[in-house]
Amino acid sequence: MTSRQNGKKQDLPPTAWAVLGLLSFPGQRTGYELKKWADSSLRFFYWAPAISQIYAELRRLEGLGHVVSSRSGPEEARAKRRYALTESGRAALAGWAADTSEAGPPVLKHGLLLRIWLGHLADPPRLRAMVADHQERTRGELAAVREAMAQAGDVDAWAFPLLALRWSERQHLAELDLADALLDDLAVLEASRTRPGQGAGDTPTGR
Amino acid sequence: MTSRQNGKKQDLPPTAWAVLGLLSFPGQRTGYELKKWADSSLRFFYWAPAISQIYAELRRLEGLGHVVSSRSGPEEARAKRRYALTESGRAALAGWAADTSEAGPPVLKHGLLLRIWLGHLADPPRLRAMVADHQERTRGELAAVREAMAQAGDVDAWAFPLLALRWSERQHLAELDLADALLDDLAVLEASRTRPGQGAGDTPTGR
DNA sequence: TTGCCCATGTAATTTGTTACATGATTTA
DNA sequence: TAAATCATGTAACAAATTACATGGGCAA
Numbered sequence: 001m002t003s004r005q006n007g008k009k010q011d012l013p014p015t016a017w018a019v020l021g022l023l024s025f026p027g028q029r030t031g032y033e034l035k036k037w038a039d040s041s042l043r044f045f046y047w048a049p050a051i052s053q054i055y056a057e058l059r060r061l062e063g064l065g066h067v068v069s070s071r072s073g074p075e076e077a078r079a080k081r082r083y084a085l086t087e088s089g090r091a092a093l094a095g096w097a098a099d100t101s102e103a104g105p106p107v108l109k110h111g112l113l114l115r116i117w118l119g120h121l122a123d124p125p126r127l128r129a130m131v132a133d134h135q136e137r138t139r140g141e142l143a144a145v146r147e148a149m150a151q152a153g154d155v156d157a158w159a160f161p162l163l164a165l166r167w168s169e170r171q172h173l174a175e176l177d178l179a180d181a182l183l184d185d186l187a188v189l190e191a192s193r194t195r196p197g198q199g200a201g202d203t204p205t206g207r
Numbered sequence: 208m209t210s211r212q213n214g215k216k217q218d219l220p221p222t223a224w225a226v227l228g229l230l231s232f233p234g235q236r237t238g239y240e241l242k243k244w245a246d247s248s249l250r251f252f253y254w255a256p257a258i259s260q261i262y263a264e265l266r267r268l269e270g271l272g273h274v275v276s277s278r279s280g281p282e283e284a285r286a287k288r289r290y291a292l293t294e295s296g297r298a299a300l301a302g303w304a305a306d307t308s309e310a311g312p313p314v315l316k317h318g319l320l321l322r323i324w325l326g327h328l329a330d331p332p333r334l335r336a337m338v339a340d341h342q343e344r345t346r347g348e349l350a351a352v353r354e355a356m357a358q359a360g361d362v363d364a365w366a367f368p369l370l371a372l373r374w375s376e377r378q379h380l381a382e383l384d385l386a387d388a389l390l391d392d393l394a395v396l397e398a399s400r401t402r403p404g405q406g407a408g409d410t411p412t413g414r
Numbered sequence: 415t416t417g418c419c420c421a422t423g424t425a426a427t428t429t430g431t432t433a434c435a436t437g438a439t440t441t442a
Numbered sequence: 443t444a445a446a447t448c449a450t451g452t453a454a455c456a457a458a459t460t461a462c463a464t465g466g467g468c469a470a
Binding site for chain 2: 014018024045047098102106107108109111113115116119122126130157160161168171174175181186189
């Protein structure tokens with residue numbers, strides 16, 4: 001058995017686990033295919049690493065014995081290389097996935113909100129336009145999520161990825177609602193500034 | 208217009224703009240204070256850089272003339288240093304904030320969802336427990352958001368940060384709803400697997 | 415007087431991106 | 443046959459973290 005006892009953890013960056021995860025589904029695939037899949041699916045709730053990093057992680061994981069690669073054109077460097085998960089890889093991944101202590105709170109990097117936060121540096125119409133743009137883009141993302149869902153179909157093996165995509169679909173819908181509420185808040189704020197009189201904050205926004 | 212030969216777009220990492228943003232509010236502050244503020248507020252919709260990186264960004268920004276620092280104990284290395292935004296800094300920041308093209312879609316790194324996506328590697332009770340833990344943690348985060356809102360108060364100067372926090376409050380509420388929906392989906396999936404027959408997948412898992 | 419919070423910084427390292435180089439295979 | 447796409451990789455660099463070093467002020 002491999003050395004994973006006494007509390008010493010397999011310590012890999014999240015990206016490595018994500019790549020390993022991509023390989024935990026039936027079928028072998030190339031680094032290139034992994035990248036495309038990450039772009040069309042994983043990125044909605046996690047993140048899509050650069051292709052060069054995927055290759056780097058694959059090499060590391062192979063060194064650890066978590067994946068194996070098979071060359072089609074034998075011995076040729078730069079030949080097409082398909083990767084598959086090993087038993088050790090599957091075990092390590094399952095161990096990681098079961099360990100919630102590793103998973104901190106979700107990290108959100110929201111460019112729009114950062115700009116709203118800096119609203120005092122812009123004028124109100126600009127802010128509203130930014131929110132509207134965001135909604136437009138979100139609708140596009142939502143369509144992409146649904147496309148990915150269609151790709152997954154109803155096959156049993158893809159049930160969990162489908163669940164994640166369903167979550168993502170709802171998340172995008174929520175994002176649209178949040179943007180609506182934000183527009184309302186902006187309107188209220190602007191109103192209270194163009195006709196001042198009652199103190200800074202008083203009227204409850206409601207929504 | 209100003210492309211990149213002499214106009215030369217200010218090309219700084221998002222972190223630099225976030226730090227500059229922290230300094231765009233009234234008052235001077237130390238790197239240490241910036242860090243605490245980022246941890247208690249900015250992190251909810253953007254992200255909190257490590258303290259060492261904040262110092263690094265401050266140095267870079269000072270080199271660019273976007274901020275100035277004042278030492279209290281003069282000439283002493285390692286003395287307390289308060290930073291303030293310069294006019295050039297304010298202008299650069301305003302320019303960046305108005306430029307929506309820079310802002311890609313929000314990036315989400317959701318550890319729980321990654322694990323749900325890998326649900327085929329865990330057992331259903333474990334998955335449910337993970338979602339429940341997540342909800343518990345989210346409630347904690349929500350409380351922290353509200354605390355930050357209380358800190359901001361109703362002062363006019365903090366109106367926009369407050370708006371961002373209000374967004375974040377709603378976002379956390381939505382996150383709780385999403386987790387509820389996910390629990391429902393998990394239950395449905397499990398039911399369809401323990402008593403197979405109709406609908407989605409058909410072949411009993413195997414694995 | 416011990417320990418904690420304030421406060422600043424360096425060094426080493428990891429993580430991740432962009433740009434580049436190379437060539438095979440498919441499609442118009 | 444030209445192009446786009448598939449496919450793999452290296453090199454240079456940028457971004458960011460962790461670990462460490464240093465010291466002042468204050469409260470138990």
